[in-house]
Amino acid sequence: MKITLIEEDRTELERWVKSRSVGAKQRLRARMVLMTAEGLSTTVIMATLGVSNPTLNKWRNRYLESGVEGLKRKARPARRGYRRCRLTKSKKSWP
Numbered sequence: 001m002k003i004t005l006i007e008e009d010r011t012e013l014e015r016w017v018k019s020r021s022v023g024a025k026q027r028l029r030a031r032m033v034l035m036t037a038e039g040l041s042t043t044v045i046m047a048t049l050g051v052s053n054p055t056l057n058k059w060r061n062r063y064l065e066s067g068v069e070g071l072k073r074k075a076r077p078a079r080r081g082y083r084r085c086r087l088t089k090s091k092k093s094w095p
Contacts, residue, residue, distance in 0.1 A: 001060055005037045012068050029059045029071040036060055 005013070016022045016030040028049060035045045046056055062070040 001036060001042070001057070002039075003033060003037045003060065003063065005033070009068050010034070010037070013071075023073065026071065026073060029063075032056055032059050033063045033071065 013030040013034050017027055017034065019027070022030075028051070031049060032045060032051065035048070040048075042053065042056060045051070046053060049056075059071065
């Protein structure tokens with residue numbers, strides 16, 4: 001797969017890779033795209049980063065479809081239907 005980065009995207013992705021404030025997963029996604037743009041083979045990228053082929057292709061395609069924004073974490077809805085129950089002792093007395 002071939003990816004050609006515009007200078008603005010390359011700068012942003014390189015900043016993510018160096019930043020401590022960016023999450024590890026986002027840094028990994030940036031590295032996948034940067035390494036692909038550098039022309040490294042799929043097998044080299046998978047071995048270097050420890051990712052599978054489907055994962056690598058997912059993030060490459062997400063970048064091609066949505067650019068840098070596509071690599072950011074998407075907000076997920078809160079979990080629903082989960083309740084914490086509190087157990088209480090009953091004050092029944094037995095005869």
